[in-house]
Each structure stands twice: as structure tokens, then as C-alpha cells.
């Protein structure tokens with residue numbers, strides 16, 4: 001257990017918002033988010049910047065994050081689902097916006113009417129987009145997606161030629177305009193992986209083929225956070241960082257924080273502090289048994305809040321200025337920490353699960369402890385956890 005250096009804690013302390021009476025909450029530092037966008041923009045100065053705010057901005061809150069990203073210099077927003085794109089537009093955000101996952105029957109008309117760019121990986125998508133645009137008397141903006149080796153979305157191999165020809169036909173009728181060509185990496189988080197360059201080459205070949213067919217895309221894009229940070233040759237016309245904007249590294253094996261600041265801090269207040277005798281098992285299944293008389297604290301946060309159940313006996317927390325680990329099973333709404341026999345803790349004391357200040361566990365440590373990635377730790381945060389915005393300019397708090 002390591003003690004935090006008090007002077008460090010004072011130097012870096014973010015003012016804690018009013019949390020009296022809250023069980024568990026997430027502080028979202030929008031100033032850090034803006035700073036991260038600026039840091040990333042500086043790495044790809046010649047490229048447009050699409051802030052990826054899908055999945056409720058990786059759990060951080062869609063609208064406040066989108067607005068902060070735009071303040072930081074984002075020129076585009078990117079989301080996976082139509083509903084997310086509609087929420088951004090309906091809240092008044094007018095920034096260029098791309099959404100990329102659709103199924104037959106999706107509300108393409110709603111997207112075109114809201115001036116949202118759409119992605120197409122197959123001819124049927126183009127047909128549905130074109131039909132919606134014709135009905136509205138508009139031209140839909142489309143980004144054709146090529147599968148350069150991820151083996152997920154996008155048109156693969158000969159299907160790319162078919163998609164390009166189909167798009168060209170629809171363009172000549174005025175219902176769609178191909179404004180983007182794009183792809184996604186399989187291994188950008190392994191900087192040396194040979195597929196990175198291979199995918200890049202395949203991408204630019206696919207662009208050339210589309211241009212030869214008469215398409216004139218405005219933006220070619222392929223770089224996620226990892227490629228933005230470590231593959232400058234992939235920056236192209238636009239970069240699409242997600243995780244790095246939230247201050248978490250996509251390449252934890254690389255010993256560099258790239259100057260990014262974690263945006264989310266997850267805290268709770270002890271709901272109960274009590275003595276337990278040696279040998280008394282703790283929580284469901286008695287997965288933890290103290291071997292001395294001790295004092296335990298009840299933390300009112302569980303897997304319904306996004307604390308992974310497999311953090312049982314391994315999840316790190318900071319309490320009373322000391323690091324400790326969860327004692328016993330993570331339950332739906334709560335878990336226990338062993339505070340030790342000399343604890344002076346009281347109900348109401350703050351427990352930090354993860355954050356970014358000195359001494360605090362990080363989302364990456366939670367990911368390492370539970371066998372996942374930091375993306376999942378922040379994105380899985382439960383809907384019932386209030387997000388408290390700090391560092392906001394202009395009314396997001």
C-alpha cells in the first residue's frame with residue numbers, strides 16, 4: 001500500500017463538485033478533454049479532426065463531450081448509431097457529422113434531413129440512402145467504406161469495385177455525393193504490426209480506383225487514436241480519435257502518455273464502516289476472509305454501475321490516502337474494502353476507483369486487473385451513475 005504524497009495531491013487536486021449524499025459518481029473533466037483534443041490536433045495539424053463520441057462519448061456523456069471537443073478544435077463528430085447522430089443534431093450541434101452503422105429500414109430520411117453524413121459498405125445501403133434523398137429532393141453525403149483487412153465493416157476485394165461503380169451511377173443521378181472514402185485498422189495498437197502498412201497501401205489503392213472511376217472524395221480517412229499517435233503516415237485528410245481524447249492510451253505497452261490527461265474520475269462514498277473479526281468471510285461466497293480483526297468499508301458501487309464483477313479481489317481503489325484492493329465479490333450495487341485494523345475511516349469518506357491524479361488507480365490498471373481494455377472500463381459505466389462536469393466553459397457543468 002502506498003501513501004499519496006499530500007503535496008502532490010494538493011497541487012493537482014481538481015475542485016470536487018458538490019457530491020454530498022451521492023453514493024457513486026463520475027467526474028468528467030471537460031477542460032482535460034479540450035486539452036486532449038488540442039494535443040491530438042497538434043500531432044495531425046494538416047488533417048481535419050473527427051471527435052469520436054459514440055457510445056455516449058465512451059461513457060463520458062454525449063452532448064457535453066461533443067461541445068467540449070468542438071471548443072477544443074474538432075471539425076467533425078463521429079458516432080456509430082443514427083440515434084446518437086440525431087441526438088447531436090437535435091441538441092443544436094451543427095458540426096459536420098458522420099454516422100456509420102445502419103441496417104435495412106434505418107431512418108435514412110431522418111439522417112439526410114438532419115444533414116448527417118452516412119457510411120455505405122454495400123450497394124443496398126446506397127440504394128436506401130438515394131431513395132431517402134430523392135424523396136426529400138436533396139443530395140445525401142456518403143462515405144464509402146473499404147475493408148482493407150480488418151475483416152469487419154466495409155466492402156472487401158471485388159465488392160469494392162462494385163460499390164464504387166454503384167456509387168458513381170447514383171452520383172450521376174444527383175441523389176448521393178461521395179464525399180469520403182474510409183477504412184479502419186485491425187492492429188493500429190501494435191505499432192510494428194505489418195498489417196498497418198499493408199492496410200494503408202490497400203486503402204490508397206482503393207482511393208485511386210474510386211478516383212479513376214470518377215469519384216472526387218473530399219476526405220480520405222483511416223486513423224483512429226493509435227494511428228493518430230504513432231502512425232503519422234496514416235493521418236490523411238482527417239483523423240478519427242476516440243480513446244485518446246478521453247485521456248487514455250490505446251497503446252499501453254508504449255511508455256508514453258503523449259501528454260494526454262484522463263477525463264473521467266470515478267468516485268464513491270463509504271456507506272458503512274464496521275469492525276469484522278478475523279475469519280469472518282466477506283460478501284457473497286465469502287471470497288475474501290480477513291486473517292486478523294479488521295475494519296471494513298462498504299462501497300456503494302457494483303456491476304450495475306459498471307464495476308466489473310471480475311474485479312472481485314483485484315480491483316484497485318484509493319481510500320484514506322492509501323491504495324487497496326476490493327475485498328471479496330463485487331455485487332450488483334456494492335463491494336467491500338478491507339481498511340485494516342487501524343483505519344480511521346468513517347461513513348461518507350470518498351473512495352476513488354480510478355482517475356488520473358497522483359496516487360489514484362487508473363482505468364488502465366482496472367483493465368489490466370480484469371483482463372480487458374480501458375475502453376470497456378469507462379464505456380460500461382452504468383446509466384445510473386451521475387456524470388458531474390468539471391472544468392466546463394459555457395454551461396456544461
Ligand SMILES: Cc1ncc(COP(=O)(O)O)c(C=O)c1O
Pocket residue numbers: 052100184223224225226240241242243244250
Ligand atoms: C470507425 C471508427 N473510427 C474511429 C474509432 C476510434 O477508435 P479509438 O477509440 O481507438 O481512437 C472507432 C472506435 O472504435 C471506430 O469504430
